[in-house]
Amino acid sequence: MSSLLKLPNNDKFTIQKITPLDANWNYVGFEVYDLHEGQKLKDKSNQREFCIVLLSGTAYFSTSKNDFGIMKGRSNVFEKIPPIAMYVPKDEAWEILAKENCEIAVCTAPSVKR
Template sequence: MSHLLIKPKAGTGHVTHVTPETAGWGYVGFDLHRLKPGETVSAKTGDREICLVFITGKGRVQAGGQELGLLGERMSPFEGKPWSVYVPQGSDWSVTAETELELAICAAPGLGGGLPVRVIAPDDLGQEVRGKGTNTRYVTNILPEGEPADSLLVVEVITPAGNTSSYPPHKHDRDDLPAESYLEETYYHRLNPPQGFGFQRVYTDDRSLDEAMAIEDGDVVLVPKGYHPCATCHGYDLYYLNVMAGPKRTWKFHNAVEHEWLTKL
């Protein structure tokens, strides 16, 4: 199995854990908790900022000494937009599940920005359609670069069955602004129905990195560098949550030259 493919632990609890140390990079962290009603997860952010994303379910949230109330709405990541909470560095937080709850914790370095805790409601989120034909996908911007954060960029995407996504292949692995930014990235994948599968390839121009992976429900793919297109099979819609971070908080990408013609279609 590829070292870029992270399988979740079975059952409930803390099922996925990615840190800069485990990933071998410098910025992005990603954790996933599956909680039963009444269960609580809590932590301190330390020198990192986080974005809590309610993938499914409802929970009561406390962050930075504030009671934020009952958040969450959708019971499937394929139905509607998420509730999220931004929590800056130097804060504590906790979430207690009211229903079965799938909670993502997206993390990156805090830079001392002094930003406040804030709830990001579904009505606050912009959505867009990217691509055409069998390259169509639906994007929800949770924490885009136009909204305040120190390092984090967070977005979720739904790709209809049989379509490609993150395609034409693009990369963002050079700190060479304004042409391209260096951003590490994680993909958290869900399939509908859940027994489905798709594919993701992570590769560089010189093929020093070239990994092709079958992705299943709950998998995380690490993208330390290179191009990273994915595709889902007939009959199975694909959801993914992206977390990106790097030395500068901007998304400037470079398309694979040999596939650039696809952008003209």
């Protein structure tokens, strides 16, 4: 059985990063980032699909196929407003640019078909 406590990498903005391999899971990956104004987070989905959740703050969301513009989220994760989420299918690049300090969750799962 794997440990329930997972410590993140020591980079500047990763709060948590759990890969399926790290957690001994079959499918799901989970990461949380604390971005400061002007910082970017980006990736290409390859064989995984993504659900990117704006937990708090304001950020510019885009993928290689869509421009979602600036999204204004909650002031904090405890505010009683549903968070904003963006789905990214496999083989699509995505990017988030923090327009103010924000917290982002990135959830991944394997995808073999579109």
